[in-house]
Amino acid sequence: MQVEYESSPEDKLHMMGAIYGFVPPTAELPRKPGQWESFDITLVGRWLTVIRNGVKTIDNQEIPGITGGALDSNESEPGPFYLQGDHTGGMKYRNITVSVPK
Numbered sequence: 001m002q003v004e005y006e007s008s009p010e011d012k013l014h015m016m017g018a019i020y021g022f023v024p025p026t027a028e029l030p031r032k033p034g035q036w037e038s039f040d041i042t043l044v045g046r047w048l049t050v051i052r053n054g055v056k057t058i059d060n061q062e063i064p065g066i067t068g069g070a071l072d073s074n075e076s077e078p079g080p081f082y083l084q085g086d087h088t089g090g091m092k093y094r095n096i097t098v099s100v101p102k
Contacts, residue, residue, distance in 0.1 A: 001041060001050060003084075003091065017050055017057045020067045025050065025057035036094070044101070046075075 002018045012024035016031075017039075029052055040051040050058040066075055069082060083093050 001039070003039075017052050019048065019058070019061075019063050020069060022063055022065070022067060023048065023058055023061050025052070026059065027052075027055055027057045029053060029055060029057070 002014055002016060002020050004014075004016050012018065013021050015024065015028070017025035017029075038053055042049045046063045047060055048058055048063055049056065049060050066073055071079065081098070083096075084091075
């Protein structure tokens with residue numbers, strides 16, 4: 001999921017909350033500089049739901065393929081999470097929880 005520090009609303013496939021290059025968010029929420037954002041992300045197979053700051057922005061949408069950040073094509077196998085924040089220097093993360101369904 002795309003996390004950005006500086007907004008690019010003209011490019012919906014790369015804006016805050018989009019699945020990079022594939023799925024844009026259906027709701028655009030205002031930025032709150034200096035305040036934490038919250039994301040609840042549910043991914044089952046290729047199906048994704050994103051809730052940003054309590055608002056559902058992607059509702060059970062299919063990711064049609066492997067995104068540009070993939071290391072390989074083994075999408076059904078567990079793999080690493082990448083938290084990127086090096087483009088503008090202001091990105092911070094906290095309270096990250098990963099749960100695997102039983």
